[in-house]
Amino acid sequence: MTQPQRRFFTSESVSEGHPDKVCDQISDAILDACLAADPFSRVACEVLATTDTVIISGEITTKASLDYEAIVRRVVKEIGYVHPGSGFDAESLQVLQFIDTQSPDIALGVDNLGAGDQGMVFGYACRETPEYMPSAIMFSHKILQQAARLRKEREVPFLQPDAKAQVTLLYEDQNPIAIETVVVSHQHTEEVSQKELTEFIKERVIKPALLPTGLLLPSTTYLINPTGRFVLGGPAGDTGLTGRKIIVDTYGGASRHGGGAFSGKDPTKVDRSGAYMARLVAKNLVEWNVCTRCELQISYAIGVKQPVSIYVDTFGTGIMEDSKIEKLVKQEFDFSPSGIIKSLDLLRPIYQAHMNYGHFGKPGVPWEQVLPKPASL
Numbered sequence: 001m002t003q004p005q006r007r008f009f010t011s012e013s014v015s016e017g018h019p020d021k022v023c024d025q026i027s028d029a030i031l032d033a034c035l036a037a038d039p040f041s042r043v044a045c046e047v048l049a050t051t052d053t054v055i056i057s058g059e060i061t062t063k064a065s066l067d068y069e070a071i072v073r074r075v076v077k078e079i080g081y082v083h084p085g086s087g088f089d090a091e092s093l094q095v096l097q098f099i100d101t102q103s104p105d106i107a108l109g110v111d112n113l114g115a116g117d118q119g120m121v122f123g124y125a126c127r128e129t130p131e132y133m134p135s136a137i138m139f140s141h142k143i144l145q146q147a148a149r150l151r152k153e154r155e156v157p158f159l160q161p162d163a164k165a166q167v168t169l170l171y172e173d174q175n176p177i178a179i180e181t182v183v184v185s186h187q188h189t190e191e192v193s194q195k196e197l198t199e200f201i202k203e204r205v206i207k208p209a210l211l212p213t214g215l216l217l218p219s220t221t222y223l224i225n226p227t228g229r230f231v232l233g234g235p236a237g238d239t240g241l242t243g244r245k246i247i248v249d250t251y252g253g254a255s256r257h258g259g260g261a262f263s264g265k266d267p268t269k270v271d272r273s274g275a276y277m278a279r280l281v282a283k284n285l286v287e288w289n290v291c292t293r294c295e296l297q298i299s300y301a302i303g304v305k306q307p308v309s310i311y312v313d314t315f316g317t318g319i320m321e322d323s324k325i326e327k328l329v330k331q332e333f334d335f336s337p338s339g340i341i342k343s344l345d346l347l348r349p350i351y352q353a354h355m356n357y358g359h360f361g362k363p364g365v366p367w368e369q370v371l372p373k374p375a376s377l
Contacts (some may be wrong), residue, residue: 008180010168011136011252015144016079016356017161017187017233019240023047025352026054027242027264029075030068032349035266037064039347042102045264046242049235051087057098058264059106069095075352080151080161087236106302114303115337116268117260123278123296124255125286128176131361132283135176135213137252139167141357142209147186150204158197160187162233169215174293179213181221182206187233188225198224249359250275255295263355267346270300270337274307276367277340279360281333288373290325291318298335307335325377332374 014021027045034041041062048055054072077090084092106116125132143165151159166183169176184201201224210216234240243261247253260271267273282294291314299308312326334343341347344366354365362368 004172007171008168009134009136009171009254010166010181011134011140011247011254012164012166012183013137013140013144013248013252013357014165014245015148015161015163015186017081017163018245019049019162019235019238020242020244021240021356022049022076022079022081022235023240023242024245024263024355025079026056026072026075027058028352028355029071030056030060030066031264031266032352033066033071034060034062034064035347035351036349037066038062041266042268043264043266044102044269045099047240047264048242049088049240051236052093053096054093054235055096055098059100059102061102068097068099081234086234087232088234114305115270115274115300116302117270118299118301119258119260119271120297120299121258121260121270121274121278122250122256123275123280123282123298124251124294125279125282126174126254126293127286129361132286133358133361134251134254135215136167136169137248137254137358138361139169139179139210139213140165140252141361143167143182143184143206145357146209147184147201147205156200156204158189158192160189160233162187162230162237167210176215178217179210179215179220181223182210183223183226185225185227185230187230190231194225194228198222201225249355251360256297258297262359263351267341267344268337270298270340273337273340273344273346274298274300274335276344276346276359276365277333277335280344280367280369280371281329283368284371284373285312285314285325285329285377287370288377289319290314290377293317296329300337305336305338310335328374328376331376 026047030045031043045058072095073090128135129138163186168181170178170180262272265272278296282296285294293315295313297311
């Protein structure tokens with residue numbers, strides 16, 4: 001009899017106060033402001049954040065009239081960087097702008113309802129969690145969401161916005177059977193002791209987030225602020241850039257990533273909209289019991305209306321051959337950029353609200369909806 005295979009797998013998440021996520025939020029806030037005034041805005045907005053400074057750059061073509069500086073200060077304030085003298089606060093930081101319009105060469109392809117660039121995207125789903133997401137990334141998100149709730153509800157005075165969480169799971173074949181290690185690094189005020197912080201993070205953050213999984217064990221290892229100090233955080237401690245947390249944004253490394261980031265891009269960019277559509281299809285294939293695990297790849301060429309290729313891999317869990325599922329998927333779904341935008345209603349200001357703690361596995365977004373099962377499947 002074949003022995004079950006055991007392996008470890010790790011994923012991480014970052015908080016909304018992480019330097020890179022600060023930049024993602026500003027980029028998506030600018031995108032939302034453009035779409036709110038002009039749904040046909042073309043936006044590719046990149047942000048850099050460092051000590052006392054935010055730099056906005058990119059190509060934006062829109063009828064909207066925006067106060068970029070006001071958007072930056074609002075987002076930074078909402079995140080919680082409001083303490084003067086900390087090296088990065090909403091009131092005193094300087095905002096520099098380097099914005100141009102969309103390249104006319106790129107616009108040629110988009111105006112023709114084709115893809116805004118070449119590239120490939122991936123979507124993934126599995127039955128490990130109720131969200132049809134890999135466990136390690138969802139558990140990492142849940143830890144930081146719990147910490148953010150406590151910080152924002154002011155239940156503790158010492159938590160600051162910047163944080164990371166990392167969860168290592170022990171798998172038996174494809175099934176997670178135990179949480180082996182939890183790593184949390186959370187920014188804090190000068191006054192709190194390492195002992196008090198460690199106890200708080202373990203008892204009030206990690207355990208409430210992960211005990212419902214049933215996978216925390218007495219043997220689980222907890223590593224909380226392993227250096228013993230994390231006072232200087234956010235962009236004052238480390239420069240942030242839009243689009244550097246693409247694995248946090250997707251599947252925690254459990255599935256492949258096409259390479260393109262999401263934030264700051266309007267939905268004509270298939271880096272974003274194509275990945276959302278791939279997730280929708282993968283999730284629904286699992287929901288419809290066509291398979292228990294699925295990865296979908298879609299590739300595009302700039303200016304071309306239909307995908308260059310679509311590939312479905314069910315890892316041997318499908319009720320029929322992958323090639324047949326792939327053929328049926330092509331029949332049932334419109335993967336053209338214009339078709340994706342229409343079917344998911346993406347020309348709306350919905351992006352900033354849904355880009356923290358992963359873009360997938362959360363309610364309230366059109367790419368997570370459960371669709372009626374087609375007769376052909």
